[in-house]
Amino acid sequence: MATLGTEVQTPRLAAARIGSDVGLLLAKLHSAGSVLNNKALADFGLRERSFSILTLACSGLEPTQRELADFLSLDPSQVVTLVDDLERRGLVERAQGKQDRRAKIIVSTAEGRRMHAKARTAMDEAELAQLAGLSEEESQELKRLLRKALWGAAE
Template identity: 45%
Template sequence: MTPRTTTSVDEETPRIGGIERLAHTDLAAEPLFLAARLASTGSAGANGVLAELGLKVRHYSVLALACSGEEPTQRELSQFLVLDPSQIVSIIDELEHRGAVERRTDPRDRRSKILAPTAAGRSLYGQARDLVTRSTEESLTGLSVAERDELFRLLRKAAL
């Protein structure tokens, strides 16, 4: 066997620790992975701050839509949030138990239920929205205001 005369890149270059060394992989060049990673890290940060209110991102999302003035149905919530209907029912049950929302019969279709916030729910949403806004600011500190605006524009265009 002939001795190896070249040095591999791994032997020449000191290894970078942590996830930074994965930033140059094929996966890190895939837009859907990057969007999912941003969503995951953003959700983790938001869950961390929402914990002081006893909420998670899913609760916040349902509460935000309930407070939107659009009177969403449970089916619309499920479709918009891309959650199984049983997950929506569970989240609404928890928010209803806390006195934050109530189910009402949909006047457009009496077989369907709409979700409406209570006064306590509106107050809780205001507190949660402030926390989520701050968490989002922290998650995006590396972007300028113009870059954030462009990111939001592109995300809305791609997601909606």
């Protein structure tokens, strides 16, 4: 199995045709990254999903719970549980939507923004470890290509 860090080794089984399957490669990259990310977030009592919610709450975009569920490909009930936990911890709050007063938007609190800044630093370090086999230019190109594949937008 490949190791993440300064020396990346190709596993023997990657020579099989499955080693060229985009879905498998993305799934394996995500799986390995999730381990690193969740380790980095553990000191903050967060995991990838809750960090994603907190990041979007800190964005200033005032997402609704429905938008969070759609964007993160989560069931709305999962988002409710994640927001409940972050709200209980004083990191986010539900507010009345400005566009649709029936919709609840999720916004960060001052404590949520402080926590997010610290957790973001830890996540950036985890990303550097995960992509250590790539140059800075390659890392930026990978991100650009992933955004293009997901949303069709070239930057």
